Amino acid sequence: MSSRVLTDFDLLLPGSLEEALEILDRERGAVTVLSGGTDLLVMMKAGFEADKVMSLALLGDLNRLEFDSATGLRIGARTTLAQLVDSPEVRQHYPALWQSARIFATPQLRNTATVVGNLLRGSPAGDCSAAVAALGGTLVMATAGGGRREIDIDDLWVSYGVTARADNELAVELRLPAPDSGTASAFKRLTRVNEDLAKLNVAVCLQMDGDTCKSARFAMGCVAPTMIRLPAAEAIVQGAKVDDETLARAAEAVQQDISPIDDKRSTAEYRRSVAGVYLKRAVQQACGFA
Amino acid sequence: MTELKTVGKSIERVDIKAKVLGTAVYAADIKLPGMLHGKIVRCFEHAHAKVVHLDLSAAAAVPGVVKVLGPKDVTSKTYNQSVIDLMASKTEGAMLGDIEEQHIFTEHVKFWGDGIAGIIAVSEEVAERAAKLVRVEYEPLPVYITPEESGHPEAVQFTPHKPGNRAFQLPEEMFPGNALGWGDVDKAFEEADLVIEDTFYTPKQKQCQMEPNSYVALYDDSNRLNCWTSGQMPKLVHEKIARLFDLPMSRVTIHQTVVGGGFGARLGMVLEPEICAMALAVPGRPVKIQQPREEDWLTSPSRHPARYWMKIGFRKDGTPLAVDAKSVNFKGGYYLDGSALASTTGFWLQGMYKFENLRYKGESYFTNQPVCGAFRGYGNPQTNFVLEQMIERACVQLDLDPLEWRRKWHKETGDMSWLNATPYTSCALNDCLDRGAEVIGWAQKRKKYANQTGPKRRGIGVAVGNHTSGAFPMILEHTTCTVRLNEDASATVLVACSDMGQGAHTSLTQIAAETLGWPIEDVRLETGDSDANGFDIGAHASRTLYVGGAAIMKACQDARGQLLDRAARILKVNRDELDIDNKTIFVEGEPERSVSAVDICRTGIYNFIDHATGLPEGELGQIQAYVSYKPDQNSPPFFATFVELEVDTETGEVELLELVSSHDIGKAIHPAICEGQMEGGAQQGLGMVLTEEMYFDERGFAINNSFTDYKMLGASDMPKMTSILVENGDPYGPFGAKSVGEAGVVTPVGATANAIYQATGIQFTQGPITPEKILHEIRKRGLTYD
């Protein structure tokens, strides 16, 4: 049962990245990072006790959104969904990500919620998470004393709500690879009503050579404890001509990749029934024959 | 009739500025000096249990806790949080079996979240911290979710008054055979060419009014109990609270704050007993309860979930020979308005079509779920979901046009209405059907969608209904009104009618202004103070405009008459030769023979002696008029809804394309408000049929008592909507008006189900019709229209 009253906590407001990293180093697991807070505050109202909360609000230079056609997209830890939606480059070069940001929640939420927060919540329903999992990329982690490591998106989610982030690490930036002329991507989701968390979401990214798919990354949410890739389906599409027959086989193959359950938002039966349909539609949308 | 000046116009709402600017004062906004905070300790360990031992000592020891209250620290009197029982006579109430079995804090937990104790502290935070320290030992009891479980002979009894946990069935004394209706249903089925039969389920839907529940109470230094609440029936709550705490009504004041939506959730009491018990425990100090939204799902009544069986027999030509039906609803933990819903569900059935024979049985069983009570439509959307789908099925099987069938067989002016006691006073349903069908393009689309291929299938559906304007003659109807003309002739109208956001205060002001002949600025409604206002039932049964409006109209006619009488004496003419314009009273045809209404009103109050004559300058007395008004009709409005949608047969998803509702309003006092009611109603009706349901796990714990997982349609989910007001006038309603408050929710339910039927060839009997259910059936049966 939620409460109208948050439990007591200390709010830490570092004024620089160095200070933030020092706090994390000193406090280790005892401090919880607050970015947009759209996940964290909901959890705290529902009883999650965070004694110390470190806000990133004063770390202004973390909200960058920079595109370079050679190196790709850099998304700062404080970059909001609204910033993505407003970016013509994201819209043009990373349709899956842009679409996931555009349908995300409500304008109020989009002004507050961050892409990186979505990844680090570690929810199997995260919409940007699905898009990033399909597009591929790395999350840059910083530690005190100038330490840096990059976590491949494929290695980020360990289990439900658990990520590969060490407790002295702060995610500072998300890097997405540069697209080439044959890159096609798309995102789709199913919800109970439009403004809702997904009961199933899917993102696809294909490197196309004419009608033929050179390589593919498919990600699906709400069908396993974490956001997952769909290797069986990817294998069928890779190297094949993307036509109705291939897509039908890929849609079939999804069944091997997923292990959905019944929960508040839908049923395992339903998710199994629509997973293939939605994968097929996402690929069709990406390749422009929706 | 002379030309109307404000009635019929969409004037600026009287409450709009304060609401838009955020200055309107809701109960949650109230802060009084020295105010304490109350917290109700609820049982979240069990949905059914006995409290064996309650230890409040650790909670009481928390610094800042002022008082802890267990069941024995508050009145031992029992009550019924609903107020419907007050509206039946003693004899009738006894026949219906109304009971008062609720305790402020219970020792027999009947649903997950039932209140067991109270904490009063200096802050909400302290109260909450203390609540966590309450130690309770429970004896768990078996959890009953269905009537079969709770009705089992060995089941634990919820109350000794209701053997077998049957909260209600239509009483034999009033309904022989425990059934309502007429004719010989069984015999009629033998003659029928087509008999169809099915069992449906309608979900536990929540009102989700925008304002969460907040209350403030103060037992003040003059020994009066004050309660600030946004209840929609303040006068009946006034009496209930006085009774519960053995106080004369003169020592209880209910201050009605701005009401942020009701839809039935605030019909009667929600936490008024708890907050008043707390205030009485700390005399002289105000106490406030602000309930988290999640608890509102558990503590204010929802729509009754119900199982609804129906069997209908037709002749080949479509003649509806007989209907036999039984609805069994899941009452939740307490009785509340237990006698009402199972009855009205059948009333809406008997009021709709010209069945030659009809039999309906209604029952209600206690279950270990949060309480059920009033919800906009009061059984009508449930009946619409079932009846309109059954009619549709019959039309398909008999190859009859569903629109034509409805046009032919619906009840009409003069036919017996829903209670089978008074005739319909007016009916414009055929106009509603004609105009709605034209706007949505019914004939073309219906034909076009009969043959489709591909994964996306469209459907168009229609449903009709009628409702009531007030509760006459089923239960009590009564509104009092006092009109006072001020020194400058402007009017103060004292009336207890509630504006729950539906706009009633605006429409009622229009009626007063129109009747008096004054501009709207010169009329003020004084509401919300149980001392100042006389009796009014409150907002339910779509009665406020029809009954409250008529009471105001009568009182204003009286005040106007008094004014004209005085003018007649001054002008030395008969009263009926006079007319009023712009606050000037003049002899018709001789406008120069006139007297100012302001002068008459002023002289009545500032009544000086004319020194020249030694006589008063005019008649003494502030003009006041009073009525106690009981209607003798209920002018039911009729209505029709058309829904067009598209079903994605690969995912079961429904996309709503267009909704057209037409409503036989009689006369729209404020057209924009009427349209608002229709659109808001459509949103709730569509929610009921498509997405909204409270559900529980096998322990009886609520799974989705929050907006995260209880899904209402948002603005972007809504279809294009058109609301058509058919204004043919009713002979009884004020200015010819009939109700519109509840109606809007009803027919979107049946029309949507029927549109899904046309699109898929499948009828869904279990609401809400989710993509999960649609896809499951499509996979199982295939698209039967293929």
Ligand SMILES: Cc1cc2nc3c(=O)[nH]c(=O)nc-3n(C[C@H](O)[C@H](O)[C@H](O)COP(=O)(O)OP(=O)(O)OC[C@H]3O[C@@H](n4cnc5c(N)ncnc54)[C@H](O)[C@@H]3O)c2cc1C
């Ligand atoms: C009404 C509502 C609607 C929503 N709708 C959607 C939706 O449509 N789709 C969807 O996917 N989600 C939705 N969400 C969930 C939520 O908004 C997203 O997950 C959002 O992206 C989280 O971002 P944030 O910045 O608010 O994260 P926060 O709540 O601040 O943080 C989330 C988690 O990540 C950690 N974290 C954040 N930033 C860092 C960092 N830089 N380094 C280390 N750890 C970090 C935090 O400690 C926390 O555990 C919704 C939430 C609400 C309340």
